[in-house]
């Protein structure tokens with residue numbers, strides 16, 4: 433499948449204008465065009481863009497377990513780079529998604545399954561499995577796949593408890609297999625460049641990091657009030673479900689172990705007591721729907737955001753809108769955000785202390801108008817201010833500024849997590865082909881460590897304590 437076909441499949445006609453229609457792409461508002469005119473005391477950090485193709489002797493073969501949004505994105509790498517990856521099996525209880533993948537990749541009928549367990553009734557028939565099932569279905573398939581001799585690309589969060597995460601680490605070591613955790617941001621050119629300037633010592637010793645994850649009000653309403661991650665109990669708490677990427681990024685940038693954490697946060701807004709007069713169970717029956725920024729009619733019908741959650745949408749706009757309205761009548765996506773079954777916190781702050789008294793503060797916020805990530809890094813020689821499209825490093829001595837503002841729209845697959853989705857695919861394919869996990873910047877050991885920071889933060893928040901690692 434080409435990039436254009438991929439976007440079409442996801443319901444996104446214009447990549448930049450309709451980024452929300454592409455799973456994961458909501459992280460970036462628009463591709464950054466390299467247009468920042470330089471001032472006298474400024475220099476561009478022109479690191480260039482990576483080649484996303486994994487150069488291997490023969491294609492790595494993989495089975496996709498969970499052919500939803502994420503599974504489709506990872507599988508699409510094989511359409512662009514067929515010499516690197518071949519999809520040879522699929523398991524999904526949703527037959528529409530299973531058949532779509534079967535037809536796209538020409539998968540043999542005997543390698544198309546419903547429930548994930550069926551994959552392992554057959555002797556091993558691929559190099560790797562890609563596990564992209566819901567959060568509560570990561571642990572069991574991963575443990576079974578490792579025991580069956582597969583390398584695994586595992587969606588985040590690794591598992592729902594600290595114990596399970598550590599069991600997966602043990603299982604990977606026991607069977608000598610590779611587990612690549614989909615901390616995809618690490619594989620984007622922006623974060624790779626940030627890491628590079630830190631490793632080159634350009635800011636001196638880092639003393640502190642301030643990191644903001646602005647989720648955006650409609651994204652939060654979609655995923656964490658109405659959608660798949662509305663329940664911390666059934667999935668994972670927001671700090672893991674959403675921000676395990678950010679814990680991982682902070683840990684990775686600092687390259688030091690975390691010692692202790694504190695956290696505060698609550699579900700303050702998206703609950704019954706805040707519903708406006710005239711509210712109803714579903715937006716279509718609400719008397720004040722037109723005044724509500726979270727209205728399902730507004731988000732899905734008018735703005736066509738997040739349509740990848742609805743299967744079998746017609747191409748024609750009028751027919752599509754009729755079908756979307758049907759979905760809003762029958763699924764949680766049409767429900768009032770003040771009357772949903774959600775329990776995820778809508779604002780969260782977490783403070784971390786790392787080795788050498790290095791500190792980091794992180795906020796994960798529902799109520800923001802724009803997305804992306806905003807990061808400030810304070811070092812002994814310079815500071816960095818970045819927004820996931822560009823960053824500026826200012827040297828304290830010379831006052832000179834170094835700007836990274838690469839135009840990532842030239843990168844194949846840039847729509848998925850700013851290039852991170854296909855970036856991880858490249859490194860995972862190389863790791864599997866070469867039997868060497870070092871091709872992955874995010875090995876399972878460190879991924880588990882950053883997840884433990886999240887579990888500890890949740891303990892700290894709930895018990896109002898400082899939690900030691």
Ligand SMILES: NC(=O)c1ccc[n+]([C@@H]2O[C@H](COP(=O)([O-])OP(=O)(O)OC[C@H]3O[C@@H](n4cnc5c(N)ncnc54)[C@H](O)[C@@H]3O)[C@@H](O)[C@H]2O)c1
Nearest residue numbers: 498500501502523524525526547548564565566567587614
């Ligand atoms: N790395 C990232 O940035 C990122 C972004 C979004 C989601 N995720 C994670 O990816 C995972 C998948 O999310 P998604 O948005 O693709 O969800 P999704 O609902 O689109 O896809 C999940 C698929 O799993 C299938 N499934 C459910 N039970 C199954 C079973 N027993 N056997 C086989 N298939 C089964 C579903 O039918 C569905 O098609 C989640 O854990 C989520 O937290 C990661």
